[in-house]
Amino acid sequence: MFIEPKIAGKSSGTRAGWIEVICGSMFSGKTEELLRRLNRALIARQKVEIFKPAVDTRYHAYDVVSHNSNSIRSTPVQFSEDIILLAGDCDIVGIDEAQFFDEDLVDICTKLANSGKRVIVAGLDMDFSGKPFGPMPQLLAVAEYVTKVHAICIKCGDIAHYSYRLVADQKTVMLGEKDTYEARCRRCFLKGPKAEQII
Numbered sequence: 001m002f003i004e005p006k007i008a009g010k011s012s013g014t015r016a017g018w019i020e021v022i023c024g025s026m027f028s029g030k031t032e033e034l035l036r037r038l039n040r041a042l043i044a045r046q047k048v049e050i051f052k053p054a055v056d057t058r059y060h061a062y063d064v065v066s067h068n069s070n071s072i073r074s075t076p077v078q079f080s081e082d083i084i085l086l087a088g089d090c091d092i093v094g095i096d097e098a099q100f101f102d103e104d105l106v107d108i109c110t111k112l113a114n115s116g117k118r119v120i121v122a123g124l125d126m127d128f129s130g131k132p133f134g135p136m137p138q139l140l141a142v143a144e145y146v147t148k149v150h151a152i153c154i155k156c157g158d159i160a161h162y163s164y165r166l167v168a169d170q171k172t173v174m175l176g177e178k179d180t181y182e183a184r185c186r187r188c189f190l191k192g193p194k195a196e197q198i199i
């Protein structure tokens with residue numbers, strides 16, 4: 001469980017902010033963890049702004065929505081530099097689905113943290129082929145705090161950290177949910193279509 005180093009009190013002005021990254025596969029609870037941290041900050045009367053890439057419109061254009069339908073309003077943005085323009089004087093910047101942003105997101109998050117803001121980034125660490133996804137590896141390197149959350153393998157019940165794609169499309173970005181991807185452990189991911197259902 002992530003325990004905040006500090007929540008209350010103005011984060012800007014007197015001291016630097018920091019970067020937190022929440023990463024993992026699909027169905028690992030990344031967005032739930034982002035929302036948990038943001039909700040706690042709201043209770044502490046912190047000013048929170050949330051952004052997500054405009055490409056991700058699976059649920060609702062203005063909400064960060066997790067699979068348990070616990071949501072906070074967010075602003076969809078086209079480019080990561082829009083986040084700087086829109087963050088204003090908030091204390092905390094939340095960013096969801098960070099893997100879909102451009103590589104500039106790393107510099108943007110660094111600037112925000114340097115200006116005194118707490119930056120919480122959630123995203124897929126690997127794409128469907130098991131390769132590091134978009135700006136995520138660089139974000140993991142520059143963050144003060146990294147939380148890797150895991151899903152449960154749909155085939156064998158082990159701890160899963162891969163997002164296995166069930167359809168034969170090779171595009172890196174392909175939005176979808178339960179009918180398109182499943183969480184798999186390393187062994188079942190490597191077996192591919194031959195993985196047996198043993199639970």
Ligand SMILES: [Zn+2]
Pocket residue numbers: 153154155156157158184185186187188189
């Ligand atoms: Zn498995």
